[in-house]
Amino acid sequence: MVEVSAVSEVGNAGTVTSVDRASYFNGLLNLRSTNSPFQEIRDRAAANVHDRSIPSIRDEEWRFTDVSHLLTLTLKAVEPARLGFPQIEAFLLPEATNSRLVFVDGIFAPDLSAIDNLPDGVMITHLETALELIPTVKDYIANLPGEDEVFTALNTASLNDSAIVFIPKNQDVEVPIHLLFVSTQAGTIVQPRALVIAETGSRVTLIEDYVSLNEDAYFTNAVTEIAIAENAEVRHTRVQRDSTAAFHIGKTAVSQARDSRYSCTAIHLGGRLSRHNLEVYQTGEQTETTMNGLTVIDGDRVGDTHSLLSLSKPYGVGNQVNKTIVSDRAHAIFNGKVFVPQAAQQTDARQLSRNLLLSPKSRVDTKPQLEIVADNVKCAHGATVSQLEDDEVFYLQSRGIDQDSARKLLTYAFAIEVIDQIPVSTLRDRLSAFIRSQHT
Template sequence: MNPNSTAKETYLDAMGVAEKGLAKAPSWLRELRRDGASRFAEIGFPTPRDEAWKYTDVTPIVQTEFKPVAEDVNGIDPARLEGFWFENLPSHRLVFVNGHYSEKLSTPGAWPKGVTVMSLAEALRDKAHRLEPYLGHYVPEKIHGFAALNTALFTDGAYVHLGRGTRLAKPIHLLYVSAGAADPLLSQPRNLVVAEENSQAVLIENYVAVGEASYFTNALTEVVVGPHAVIEHYRLQEESAKAYHIGGLHAHLDRDGRFTAHGIDLGGRLVRNDLRSVLDAEGAECHLNGLYVIGGRQHVDNYTHIDHAKPRGTSREFYKGVLDGRSRAVFHGRVVVRPDAQHTDAQQVNNNLLLSRDAEADTKPQLEIYADDVKCSHGATVGQLDPDALFYLRSRAVDEAAARDLLTYAFARDVLSRLRLEPVRAQLERNLAAKLRVTALHQAKEVFQ
């Protein structure tokens, strides 16, 4: 039997079981679940025959029998999480273990008036009426099967609601920890962020692992940016080297709303990120920054879609990748400017650095412009280290290996310099330096400042 068909039937059976447990759920939630199940039954898993998945084969995910995780979070010692927090960064900390909220491990602190932050499971139980206008409304109806799978089977995640005019002084740090087990585990976090008019917050969505087990994270986040609201979102993916990670981030921007997303990929065996942003009112502004540093046989695929639906929108997209070993990276950046979106200003850049002859980068910047009064540009590069720059460092008594590492570090650090939170930036710079074998971080800074 076709493994794709077998896996599909397994998940459809799980959806049938899950639906029986929704008898007391609100009708709109039951309908949302059924729509996800119907969509998954219709299309199943994406394949390379799908244009948006042309270079990414998810067969390893399909052929592995991942098991949903029961809510059991008592086995992790809080001390094991200390290395995942950012030094000198006070934050509201919410911890999820294998996709389930852990009250024991979380330290959210006090919330200002007008701010609601809780686990999604708790919100659906106690405040379902507040989620109904938003949950599931911003994921495209014709999206791929993994998003449909999440919609049909998600169990927990984070719910963040910022009332009108509220501003959080400290970032919200959502730490998603995968803890290994004998069987390959499946977790499907679902996050909903609603920022009403003139509200502001910083959100850190952090995926890490305790141990090196094989598991599958299928995550989905919806962000609603109201008029004049500001949301800065950090997605930091440092999964196990044996992990599979499929992530979706879907943002909807209202008039003069501002959304900034930073996506950093350092871990995972096979990773796919879908980032879609709709600028649905005049003056909306969107900034997307991404960095992937991979080696061995890692595979990272970033698919971005910026939809300029209304006039005077601005978007900036800046992605960089460093590839070593036999790794492969895919970037497909699509910018659509609709007929009514006059005076759009959009720029898109993707640069890739290959450190090995066996590494491969496939990049496809794409503009679809249906308006005539716009300013749009895009560009992409795939190359190796500049021999002149190497010669410059060698002539200053820097050995060849160190020179290569320093130039690579400088190339990647260009993205990290755009991160506004200094403690996050500093820790990621240290992680990057370690990954690139740059042992003298101060030397790198002295050379390139």
């Protein structure tokens, strides 16, 4: 069995040296399978990764997020695992009974998936089948901006399979599509991938769900690409509830054509270290983008959200609200960028970062960022970092609620504003119950 561990040389303070950082990705490349229909794409991405080192806090995009602990984890390739329905039943959604793809440790599990009675032309499958039925799928793989980001390139270099969601022209898919990625093995690297193609005039609700059956340490490096054609709509919910000992780095890249609509509600609950890079590119006029995020972390965990909204045409609309709840010694990071070039006149873009610290040692670094060249726009951004307000706690106490319950109720109310944006009621109720159990 091939394994990789980057810790071969340690600095005076116990930190991983540059030698380790430089060799780390090469070791992960050695864990790749050798069978893939995308060898040319894989080789190009591998060349991108080969001469690069894992980011450090000296890199601007990673200056608040130290990934050194990942380098202490000895990683191996996954072995095929078989699960039964009882093991994943708690994660299944009744709304998606016949519209579900399940991947176990990154490997497609047809026995656990269900893709019956779909509307005409709608395809929910994995890469091998999609290539046979829709040859144009290959034109979308690894074809969105941001492919050169090092973890994204690592995923592409290891490309072997992918969840594929194809919605044909003018097709409104009423049932949600559930992509369930289950981790079961300790000390493994899993690199799941998903591709969503929404053709002109189509509409779909997508649930992208990362779960774990254990509390072991492992590494998930996920990439999702979403191509939205003219006048199409994608409502996307991304839930990351990995093991609290795991490392999760995820990339969502979205391309929006004219008159399209995209909304993303991203919920981050798991991971010793988690990072989500959400990048949305508006390539046509009158495009609408909504991004909602919630990160809930405790202990000494780290939760990082980096987002980008890039507008290139007039009359674009963007609205973002990102919230964090941070307790104990946990550390949350938010860096949100909005680019409005000269061509993007009449843009209306708003961005808000709200952060709730529940203990004196909890920490947040937040940086909402607008870069505006156009001169006829309505753009605003803001950030708040606060603790629970004493007068709000006192008000609830005056109504007969004890202090501890009052604080937990206010924390729940802070989170539920984002969770309520999830369009699938079962998932919304389960996540609400989880937040309530943690803070009530």
